[in-house]
Amino acid sequence: SQKIEQNSEALNIQEGKTATLTCNYTNYSPAYLQWYRQDPGRGPVFLLLIRENEKEKRKERLKVTFDTTLKQSLFHITASQPADSATYLCALDGDAGNNRKLIWGLGTSLAVNP
Amino acid sequence: DGGITQSPKYLFRKEGQNVTLSCEQNLNHDAMYWYRQDPGQGLRLIYYSQIVNDFQKGDIAEGYSVSREKKESFPLTVTSAQKNPTAFYLCASTDSGPAYGYTFGSGTRLTVV
Numbered sequence A: 001s002q003k004i005e006q007n008s009e010a011l012n013i014q015e016g017k018t019a020t021l022t023c024n025y026t027n028y029s030p031a032y033l034q035w036y037r038q039d040p041g042r043g044p045v046f047l048l049l050i051r052e053n054e055k056e057k058r059k060e061r062l063k064v065t066f067d068t069t070l071k072q073s074l075f076h077i078t079a080s081q082p083a084d085s086a087t088y089l090c091a092l093d094g095d096a097g098n099n100r101k102l103i104w105g106l107g108t109s110l111a112v113n114p
Numbered sequence B: 001d002g003g004i005t006q007s008p009k010y011l012f013r014k015e016g017q018n019v020t021l022s023c024e025q026n027l028n029h030d031a032m033y034w035y036r037q038d039p040g041q042g043l044r045l046i047y048y049s050q051i052v053n054d055f056q057k058g059d060i061a062e063g064y065s066v067s068r069e070k071k072e073s074f075p076l077t078v079t080s081a082q083k084n085p086t087a088f089y090l091c092a093s094t095d096s097g098p099a100y101g102y103t104f105g106s107g108t109r110l111t112v113v
Helices: none
Strands: A003-006 A011-014 A019-026 A032-038 A046-049 A055-057 A062-067 A072-077 A086-093 A101-102 A107-114 B004-005 B009-015 B018-023 B032-036 B044-051 B054-057 B065-066 B075-079 B085-096 B109-113
Touching: A003 A055, A011 A019, A019 A086, A019 A107, A046 A055, A046 A062, A072 A086, A086 B032, A086 B065, B004 B054, B004 B085, B009 B018, B018 B032, B018 B109, B044 B065, B075 B085
Parallel strands: A011 A107, B009 B109
Antiparallel strands: A003 A019, A019 A072, A032 A046, A032 A086, A055 A062, A062 A072, A086 A101, A086 A107, B004 B018, B018 B075, B032 B044, B032 B085, B044 B054, B065 B075, B085 B109
């Protein structure tokens, strides 16, 4: 069955360092991969989307890579700040333009310490 | 500003009662979704709708019902048949074309008392 795995353990890093979060998937060939941020008690907020034919995408301090051979996406936050502390969710989209049902990972909790 | 509004933020339900969660969007999005989020579990899809007057069951539709009479509105009813309704409920919308992220509401936390 289709499966998405994100780092289950919380990631703690020092302010100013680069945070790297991992999203691995199996039994699936997504057309798109998306990353979201979720704060406690709030809905997820869309951050970035990367297509299967793109290797890398950047937005300000964020960078996402997508390796369809390894079936893995890496999400990087450079020059991290305490305000970046949140849970980050990975989601796969295989039917873009059709039913648009996403498959979600459980998320990785990131804590950036001042 | 455009967005999705969910109400109420907190809802308490007695055993055997039906309750309805509201979801309204002014983004002109065609597709709308209802998810349930429980601790330690990912987002699970309850129902989704890609167009007015049409909706499909998601992965955990039992004990829930929806309607889509207007493009802007996608209310979710949690019926008494839902055995474990205590959860955080999230509504989302997106454009129906490819390569668009979802916009989520702020959620409704439902507790059975």
